[in-house]
Amino acid sequence: MKNSERGIGQSVHRFTFSHVFGPETTQSEFFEGSTKEIVRACVNGVNGLVFTYGVTNAGKTFTIQGTSKDLGILPRSLDMIFNHIRGRQYLKMNFKPYLSNDVKKLEDAQVKQEEAIKAALLASLKEETENVSGAVTNMCHVELTPSNYTSKNQPSDPLAEKNFVPLDTHRTNTEQRTQASVWISFCEIYNEYVYDLLSVLSTSKNQKRRVLRICEDQGGNSYIKDLKWINTQSTEEACKILKIGNKNRSFACTRMNEQSSRSHSIFSIRLLKLTDEHQPHVLGVSELSFCDLAGSERCNKTQAFGDRLKEAGNINNSLHILGKCIAALKQNQNPKMKPSYIPFRESKLTRLFQPFFCGKGKACMIVNINQHASTYDETLHVMKFSAIAKQVIQTILPKSLGYFPPKLVGGDGKPIVRFDVNASLDDLPDCTEASTEEEVDITILSHEDLLKTTESLKEKLVAERQSKLLLEVKIRREMAEEMFRQLLETEEAWSNRLEDLKDSYEETLESKFEMYKEAIKKHAYMCAMEQIEDHYVPIEEFIAEQEKVEDRESKILQLERQLDEQSQRLLALGSPNSDILTTENGTELDLANKMMKRANEGLQKQCTEKDELIKSLKLKIQKLNETLLEANEGYRKMAEENSRLKHTVMLKDQEMNNLQNWAKRVLELEETVSSLQKELERKKHFSAEEPKQQKPxxxxxxxxxxxxxxxxxxxxxxxxxxxxxxxxxxxxxxxxxxxxxx
Known part of the structure; x- marks a missing residue:
């Protein structure tokens, strides 16, 4: 495998496969070289799985289904099975697959219901769909006749080869031939939900499809609950059912593929082998499944978004889990390495594939390659994954003593027990003869031998009881020691836990208290800073204003002094010129009064501002007091929480005291056991010294x-x-x- 785009890194990768088919290979050649052996194993009673793996637009669906002119491996496998059972097909519908490997016997009403379901399903196809499917089935019969599989020197039956046991060789005790019944189902795994593709879809847009569950039977085998199984009697019917399922399957258009599969589809063929008699019963059940896996893709190349992006994520996740399972299977094959966990249950797909990976059937992995250079990275990842899968050695478990044949259940789901009328009582082993041979005749022994036998049996009984007593005492002592040790461990664990709880609670309370203190301090500091910022006056301005006030006060005092002097002069003179002086002095007094008024107004203004500042400071102090009260309330709640925790610690201390009392009780029991043991020793010593009396x-x-x-x-x-x-x-x-x- 070469990289034609990149010039760095490894340019050539080599991978090994079981078989490599080139682009010139026809569908017939591919079927002969890949799937034919698995179909042979299926009709011989071995389960089979064929699944395709590859990137998007690599031809996986074409490999499985093909076209009307070039049929895939699925229609060829169907035609091969029906050609093989031709003339030995069981045409009734009273035996239906049940659970994973069982068969359900239907009543007449249930058989009619199955026939109605099949008729309604086939009638859902339109006329043109029926014509297309008829052309497909005609092509199946033209291309897949036994003469096309074999040459002139080979037998006409494609399955009649060496080491192949045909269906006729499975006979019952009455040497009658067997018959076969074919049932098929078709489902898909879309966004990790299982849907039945053969269920009739509702015409209403609001009604959603029914989601099926994956369950397990008593043997641990997975199966899809309530999945429809349709009885088919020809390749034509099977191709019609395949066409109906493809109509209900999830497809979407992406940048890489116009008809991209957005789900993993599983088409299953279940073959029931029945006895050819008037009251047939089931001899075996085999299943052949074809899984068309959705292709892995990168969202930046497919331009997926919305629902397409969700679908791509689920597809890549399920394929990733499949790769993890195969890698774990490869690792577990190495005996030198520690077995690792296989994550079968992490995905619906791997959960259904688990029996085939665990040796309960044959599996074939078909790797499809997209030769376009733009998908080189995705194709390289696919090749590396397939290289790991190639190294997994699949061991088919034989049907040994641990194998249970398929169980036949009735219409109500209860198992049906069958009895072989040809079996007689003479075939059963004679248990009475074996039991009488093992008994011993004691009448042939003499009287002395009987006494000796009795004495020996008494001695053995005494020894056995003594050993049992010693064993019981030993067990009781060990149990007491173990219980005491567990009590000590429990006490230590509880004490450590209490200490840890105390420390953690104290640390929590201290941290909360410190946090509250810091919050209160920070809040008070922020409030004070806000007040200071609101009423902040620079020191220079305050000193200047203060100096102005002092100057004005000094001027007022000076003017008052001058006024007093002038008034004294006027009183002292009393002359005619007093009017003139009074006028002059009045003028000066008016000027002085105006200056004093202005100074008083400035002082009053400053006093008003100071009063407002005092009021605002009082309000801030009141808010700080309220904040302090809230902090006190929080502290009170913390104190209540601390008292509650102390009460809890006191309860734990009481539990510890109870545990100590139990420990004391265990010590007392141990002392009682030791005293009993001493008494036992004394009894033994006394019995050993007692002389034996002659017995009559x-x-x-x-x-x-x-x-x-x-x-x-x-x-x-x-x-x-x-x-x-x-x-x-x-x-x-x-x-x-x-x-x-x-």
């Missing part, structure tokens, strides 16, 4: 009766209290008491 020889039945009577009548030991629920020590005391009695 009696018959076997009398001896066993006395043993049972002594065991039942002996009371329980006093060493066990009601609080300790221990049944084994009481049995030990019973045995010792019986031994002493004998």
């Amino acid at each position: 020889r009696r018959g076997l039945l009398a001896n066993l009766k006395s043993t049972v009577a002594g065991t039942a009548s002996t009371p329980l030991g006093k060493g066990w209290g009601k609080g300790e629920d221990v049944s084994t020590p009481s049995r030990k005391h019973v045995l010792f008491a019986h031994k002493t009695k004998e």
Whole structure:
């Protein structure tokens, strides 16, 4: 693969594939070399998956479906299947696919409903659509006859080759031939939603399509719930249904492709194998799926926006998750590396493909290449992805003991149990003979041997009970130690948590208190600054005004002195010239009074300004007092929150005290266990030193009766209290008491 546009980096890339088909390859040759083997495996009971991958406008849909003149692999596969089952086709509709691998037996009413659904679906096509599909099916029969697949030296059946088991070889116990029923479905994954392409769309614009859910059956296999399965009896019907699904599929025009697929479409063919008898039952189910993946694209090249941009994002995301799954499968094949998680459930597409990737069927990946130089980067990414997929080794799991055949369910979904009438009771294994062979006849033993056997059994019973008692004590001790350790860990964890809570709450409260203090200080400072800015007078102007006031006051005092002197002179003289002096003095007094009035007005003005400044300062002080009250209210709330937190801490301390009491209780229980163990040792020592008395020889039945009577009548030991629920020590005391009695 060469890069003709760029002059830097690696110019040639080499990739390896299972088979490479050039542009001159015909559809027939491509089908023979890629899909034919998977179709053969499908009719033999192996599930198959064929999916195309590539950039947009690379020919994926053409490879799957083709045209009316040049058919794709899907119509050829359909024709191959119907040609193979010709003459052995089951024409009724009373057996329908159910869930992932089961079959549902339909009632007569349900069969009529299926026939009505199929008739309505085929009738939805217009006359010209029917004519086109008829031409397509005629072309199918012309091009895909068995003579076109094989040469003159080969058999007429395209599937009759070496190592291929035809459908006739699957026979029942009655040596009857098998029949086959074909069901198909067609769905798409659009914007990570699953839609059924065979459902009848409503004519109203407001009604949306129904979204289907992906579920899992009891075996963990994924299936699409409520997906329509249509019974088909010929290639013509299948091509009509394919045409109907293509009409409902999501297509759009982009810069790179006029008919760009905006969804992943999945066309599934499910083949049911039935017995050829009056009451047929299912022998097997196989499925062949064709997935036409939407092409990966870059938005700057396709000029996508709006809905097209959303569609491209979902398409690229699902393809990216598919690449992650294949890369994880390749990594897990290496035994030296740690197995990684395979993200099958992150996308609807990979969730449906999971069985094929996990060895429950064959999978074939067809990589389509767009040779245009403008798509070099996207094509290179596709080739790298396909190179990783080529390295994945697919292992088909055999149908071993863990394989369960398809389950047959009734119309209500409940399984139908079938019994083989040819099976007889003689075929069952004789369990009575095996059980009698294992029993031992004790009547052939002598009396001494019976006594020895009884003594040995008693010793074994005593030893077993002692071992059980020791084991129980050991287990109780370990459980007590483990519980005590857990309590200590819990106490430590709670104490650490309480300390952390205390520290965090204290830090939070301190930070909030500091924040409030800083906010109050900042607010007061800002208010003071605003007041100062409003009533700010420079010091030079204030000094100048003050000097003017002082000069005026000195002038007023000087004029008052002059006025007093003049008045004294007038009183002292009393002469005729007093009128003249009075006139002159009056003139001077008028001038002095005017100057004094002007000075008084200036002083009054200054006093007024000072009073206004005092009033504004009082208002600012009042606002500061209100702000201080709000801060006090906030501080009060913080104090209440602090008290509440202290109460919480006190409750936690009480819980810690309860945990400590439990720890003390555990210590007391441990001391009780140790005392019981000491008593057990003392009992054992006492029983070991007790001399054995000679037992009278009696018959076997009398001896066993006395043993049972002594065991039942002996009371329980006093060493066990009601609080300790221990049944084994009481049995030990019973045995010792019986031994002493004998």
